[in-house]
Amino acid sequence: RLQAAEVAGEAELRRVAAEVRSALNALATGEDGPPEKATRASAQLSTRVRRQPDNPFNQLLPLMRNPQRNVVLCSGVPPDTIFPLQRLELTLKDSTSSIARGSGHEPSSLAISEASTVLAQRYAPFAWGSLKAWIEDHVRAVHKPRSLDWSVAMAAGSMSSVDLAIGMFLDPGDSVLVEEFTFLAAIDAFRAAGVRLVPVRGDKDGLMPSELQAALRAELEAGRPRPRALYVIPVGQNPLGTRLADARYDEIYDVCRQNGMSIIEDDAYFYQQHNANDNGDDGDLSAVAGLQGLGPRSFLSVDSEGLVLRLDSFSKVLAPGFRLGWVSGAKHLVEAYEKLAYVSSQNGCSLSMVCLGAMLSHWGAAGFEAHVRHLQVALRSRCRALLRACSAHLTGAAVWEAPSAGMFLWLRLLHVRDFTENELVTLMEEHKVAVLPGSCCAVTDSAGDGQHFLRVSYVAPEDTYDEGMRRLRLVIDD
Numbered sequence: 001r002l003q004a005a006e007v008a009g010e011a012e013l014r015r016v017a018a019e020v021r022s023a024l025n026a027l028a029t030g031e032d033g034p035p036e037k038a039t040r041a042s043a044q045l046s047t048r049v050r051r052q053p054d055n056p057f058n059q060l061l062p063l064m065r066n067p068q069r070n071v072v073l074c075s076g077v078p079p080d081t082i083f084p085l086q087r088l089e090l091t092l093k094d095s096t097s098s099i100a101r102g103s104g105h106e107p108s109s110l111a112i113s114e115a116s117t118v119l120a121q122r123y124a125p126f127a128w129g130s131l132k133a134w135i136e137d138h139v140r141a142v143h144k145p146r147s148l149d150w151s152v153a154m155a156a157g158s159m160s161s162v163d164l165a166i167g168m169f170l171d172p173g174d175s176v177l178v179e180e181f182t183f184l185a186a187i188d189a190f191r192a193a194g195v196r197l198v199p200v201r202g203d204k205d206g207l208m209p210s211e212l213q214a215a216l217r218a219e220l221e222a223g224r225p226r227p228r229a230l231y232v233i234p235v236g237q238n239p240l241g242t243r244l245a246d247a248r249y250d251e252i253y254d255v256c257r258q259n260g261m262s263i264i265e266d267d268a269y270f271y272q273q274h275n276a277n278d279n280g281d282d283g284d285l286s287a288v289a290g291l292q293g294l295g296p297r298s299f300l301s302v303d304s305e306g307l308v309l310r311l312d313s314f315s316k317v318l319a320p321g322f323r324l325g326w327v328s329g330a331k332h333l334v335e336a337y338e339k340l341a342y343v344s345s346q347n348g349c350s351l352s353m354v355c356l357g358a359m360l361s362h363w364g365a366a367g368f369e370a371h372v373r374h375l376q377v378a379l380r381s382r383c384r385a386l387l388r389a390c391s392a393h394l395t396g397a398a399v400w401e402a403p404s405a406g407m408f409l410w411l412r413l414l415h416v417r418d419f420t421e422n423e424l425v426t427l428m429e430e431h432k433v434a435v436l437p438g439s440c441c442a443v444t445d446s447a448g449d450g451q452h453f454l455r456v457s458y459v460a461p462e463d464t465y466d467e468g469m470r471r472l473r474l475v476i477d478d
Contacts, residue, residue, distance in 0.1 A: 044442035055342040088112035120354035127350035131357035151334040156348035158313035175227040206244030209251035236269025236406020239455035279403035288376035306330030389465035433471035
């Protein structure tokens with residue numbers, strides 16, 4: 001076909017080459033492979049994804065990236081000469097600069113070239129180059145994806161990733177398995193999408209495989225369709241602060257594989273493994289995970305069948321204002337994600353991509369390792385301070401488990417009357433303290449009586465916790 005098209009002329013050759021490229025991509029993702037594999041890959045995805053046309057600019061990008069050679073007449077942006085920023089210079093915190101170079105005397109400014117500043121004002125595909133390369137190397141080193149056919153895509157923060165993952169896997173009326181207490185914005189997003197939430201119990205070691213099987217069995221015995229996906233926060237679970245035991249990754253993955261379910265692995269708190277539940281000192285640098293001790297398992301690392309879309313975020317390891325993260329998984333899943341991002345988030349902020357790419361390059365591997373360890377020690381020390389304040393003021397009024405990761409402590413209240421969220425907020429206003437009502441994180445109204453739980457964060461200065469828990473005790477006793 002290519003030889004025949006070449007005779008017919010350049011336009012026909014380009015058209016046929018695009019068809020051949022599409023066919024090769026289909027072979028790589030299994031769509032034209034064995035019928036059972038093609039059917040499974042297609043069945044994973046929502047009606048919306050299957051209807052969504054491919055981004056036509058994907059074929060044009062190679063031409064658009066080389067304006068010195070090609071005459072580019074397809075762009076839909078103002079001329080580069082109109083962009084308002086000429087050059088960027090970042091001033092890093094002193095501690096951040098010393099982390100990067102191992103010395104407190106290094107320059108704290110980071111210059112970004114005029115050429116890169118132009119890219120920072122264009123659409124994301126022109127800006128993500130160095131950052132996406134860093135992410136690919138990082139995912140390969142940390143997670144060692146089992147499948148050879150994996151990929152990554154930039155994301156406009158973790159919440160955007162959750163929203164697009166819902167659109168990828170689920171149609172209105174479908175069911176999704178979730179932990180009985182989970183990320184409140186994810187609950188709202190699932191409900192807004194018309195998806196039915198099926199709660200699954202966990203314990204101090206995270207989601208329980210036996211409870212996952214029980215929830216599936218109950219759905220089928222009730223005559224309801226099999227859930228399409230599992231949504232799980234394995235590390236630093238929000239709001240519980242638990243970390244999934246290593247052995248459970250394989251068990252949970254096998255349950256999902258046997259039941260034809262995809263896994264949305266929302267691991268925003270992955271880097272916050274501070275181990276505050278151990279017996280070490282508060283500021284012990286050797287007690288926290290760093291990068292090397294983050295654990296040998298993730299669902300991405302055990303995924304052999306293309307079931308997992310992993311969501312990572314810079315919000316919880318650097319800062320939320322960058323509104324950047326990434327997704328990783330089997331290539332056909334990442335391509336589906338990018339189809340939806342094309343008509344919504346556009347993969348995130350170009351300015352942030354250029355700035356973070358420059359900063360991570362400036363830090364180097366050792367600098368990022370040091371930053372992660374610095375974050376973990378800060379959270380460890382704060383968590384320990386909060387636990388001491390709870391012991392001093394909440395003993396007899398609440399019980400809790402010391403978290404091993406994340407930034408939340410989950411309190412179960414004892415001997416309290418039922419109250420609404422509005423009543424709780426009124427009491428908090430009266431006593432001038434703010435925590436999150438546990439009912440916000442409950443998947444169902446009866447999920448362990450969510451009104452008897454509170455989520456307390458430990459990101460505020462340590463010297464605020466004693467007074468904060470004293471005031472919280474007044475709220476509980478009122």
